[in-house]
Amino acid sequence: GESVGLHLPTLSVQEGDNSIINCAYSNSASDYFIWYKQESGKGPQFIIDIRSNMDKRQGQRVTVLLNKTVKHLSLQIAATQPGDSAVYFCAEIENSGGSNYKLTFGKGTLLTVNP
C-alpha cells in the first residue's frame, strides 16, 4: 500500500488567505521529502524540499514543516493567489543519500483559490 497520504483531498481558500496542505507518511526510513505542484495537463513541478535532519524550511511564499515524531509534513502557502490553484503532492524518498532516488507520491490535494 501507499506509505504517503494526505489528510484532505480538497482545499478551497480565498485569494490572499494562507493555505495549509497536510501529508502523512508511514515509512520511518524516508529521509527526504518534496512538495510538487501539478496544474491541469502538466507534469509535476518542484516547489520545495526538506531533509529529515530539518524541521522547517522556507522558500518564496512557501514553508514546509516536518514532524518526524508523528510522521507529518505540511506545506504552507502565504497570501494564496489564483495561480496557486493546482493539485499538490507530497513525495518521499528513502535513503536519499545512497543510490535510491525513487520518489513515492501521495494522492494529492486539490487547492482551489477563489478570487
Place this chain on the structure above:
Amino acid sequence: DTGVSQDPRHKITKRGQNVTFRCDPISEHNRLYWYRQTLGQGPEFLTYFQNEAQLEKSRLLSDRFSAERPKGSFSTLEIQRTEQGDSAMYLCASSLLGKGNTGELFFGEGSRLTVL
C-alpha cells in the same frame, strides 16, 4: 526550452496495438525516470535509468512494457498489446545525481495514452 520533453503528448490507440513514447531529458542529467499517473492519483514509479543502465523496475511494469535508454540520453517506453487499463498519463523525469546537488527530479509534461 531546455526542460524534459515528451512525445507524443497525446496518443489514442485501439486495444491490442503497440505504442511507443519518447522522452528527451535535460541534457546533462544522468538519471531518467518513468512514472505512470491515473486520474486523481499521484504518479507511480515504473522504472529508472542511470546513464544507459536500467537499475530498477516496478512490479507495475509487466512484460508488455519495455523501456530503453540506448545511449544514455533519450529514452523510449513501449507498451505492447495495449489494454484499456493502460490508459494513463506517462510521465518522464530526469535528475542529476552527483556531488553538490539534491538529485531533484524535473518532470516533463507527460504523454497521455487512451486505449479504446
